[in-house]
Amino acid sequence: MVTRMADDTTRDAPLFGNPPRIAEGGHVGQIDNSLVPRFAGPPTFAQLPRMDEVDSADLAVVGVPFDAGVSYRPGARFGPAHIRASSRLLRPFNPATGVSPFAAQQVADAGDIAANPFSLEEAITQVERSARALLEQAPRLLVLGGDHTIALPLLRALGSEEPVAVVHFDAHLDTWDTYFGAAYTHGTPFRRASEEGLLDTSACIHVGTRGPLYGARDLVDDRDLGFAMVPATEIDALGAGGVAERIRARVGERPVYISIDIDVLDPAFAPGTGTPEAGGMTSRELLAILRDLAGLDIVGADIVEVSPAYDHAEITGIAASHVAYELLSAMAPGSQEKQ
Numbered sequence: 001m002v003t004r005m006a007d008d009t010t011r012d013a014p015l016f017g018n019p020p021r022i023a024e025g026g027h028v029g030q031i032d033n034s035l036v037p038r039f040a041g042p043p044t045f046a047q048l049p050r051m052d053e054v055d056s057a058d059l060a061v062v063g064v065p066f067d068a069g070v071s072y073r074p075g076a077r078f079g080p081a082h083i084r085a086s087s088r089l090l091r092p093f094n095p096a097t098g099v100s101p102f103a104a105q106q107v108a109d110a111g112d113i114a115a116n117p118f119s120l121e122e123a124i125t126q127v128e129r130s131a132r133a134l135l136e137q138a139p140r141l142l143v144l145g146g147d148h149t150i151a152l153p154l155l156r157a158l159g160s161e162e163p164v165a166v167v168h169f170d171a172h173l174d175t176w177d178t179y180f181g182a183a184y185t186h187g188t189p190f191r192r193a194s195e196e197g198l199l200d201t202s203a204c205i206h207v208g209t210r211g212p213l214y215g216a217r218d219l220v221d222d223r224d225l226g227f228a229m230v231p232a233t234e235i236d237a238l239g240a241g242g243v244a245e246r247i248r249a250r251v252g253e254r255p256v257y258i259s260i261d262i263d264v265l266d267p268a269f270a271p272g273t274g275t276p277e278a279g280g281m282t283s284r285e286l287l288a289i290l291r292d293l294a295g296l297d298i299v300g301a302d303i304v305e306v307s308p309a310y311d312h313a314e315i316t317g318i319a320a321s322h323v324a325y326e327l328l329s330a331m332a333p334g335s336q337e338k339q
């Protein structure tokens with residue numbers, strides 16, 4: 001009996017080379033893990049095809065291995081590879097939403113954007129240029145960072161024609177002005193974006209904000225730059241559904257960019273990050289909130305600040321890969337009707 005099963009399987013499995021893929025909904029999907037072990041094969045996000053393996057893509061997953069903008073622990077340059085490695089266990093069907101995110105839309109991995117590690121200004125230009133070029137090939141992007149600096153060039157690529165609403169999950173405001181006189185850092189992208197007119201200042205919101213600030217003025221500036229806030233201290237009382245309701249009320253029908261700094265999670269759920277703050281949300285809360293955002297006009301998203309050197313047992317990588325999966329599910333056409 002055991003011998004027969006093994007024989008049947010090996011007959012269909014390729015010896016090497018192009019792995020067999022799931023093909024659902026007319027789309028090229030994940031490697032078929034009933035024939036090829038999930039720990040074998042190329043290291044794309046969720047074992048999805050590369051961009052050059054599909055005729056066209058509805059959504060591209062792209063990495064930005066860059067961390068020259070950090071103010072504390074380094075290492076987010078290794079975030080994209082770590083999130084991809086931790087995404088091998090993602091399966092095709094999302095039972096919490098009823099969505100098959102890789103059957104409902106063509107998702108492909110576009111590899112990494114090359115960003116100069118020695119020139120922050122040049123890196124920002126490269127990220128914007130690359131994102132614009134990629135948007136010609138796939139109308140929506142899910143970006144794996146990288147430190148939070150990259151949100152600015154991504155917003156330049158997405159928000160220069162029509163300002164976007166930003167839903168920003170983070171322990172930090174990231175609307176500070178400068179560090180050591182530097183305008184472009186991972187603590188300043190949303191101030192720059194607001195100053196540049198990239199944000200719909202009636203529709204942006206932070207979620208999960210906590211920890212000490214430099215002064216009370218930070219909050220005044222933040223409001224002036226266009227952000228409402230659901231601080232971490234309000235999450236217990238609101239619950240995931242209540243938080244999602246606040247986000248929906250703020251964003252409405254507008255095009256929205258979702259930026260997720262993994263440090264929005266408590267360090268217990270995401271130790272592998274550069275500027276951890278105690279008292280954050282659980283991964284279950286974050287995943288539930290994202291599920292409730294299905295149906296928003298999500299034009300792009302990022303997951304940033306995963307720093308694998310500080311991770312243990314892939315805790316942070318796995319959290320980030322599931323966050324990506326819920327985002328892809330929420331971005332799938334028809335996702336709202338399924339719920």
Ligand SMILES: N=C(N)NCCCC(=O)O
Pocket residue numbers: 071072148172174186187261263274275305
């Ligand atoms: N974007 C992140 N993760 N952190 C900003 C930290 C700003 C600071 O060092 O005060």
Ligand SMILES: [Zn+2]
Pocket residue numbers: 170171172261263264275305
């Ligand atoms: Zn942060």
Ligand SMILES: [Zn+2]
Pocket residue numbers: 148170172174186261305
């Ligand atoms: Zn941040």
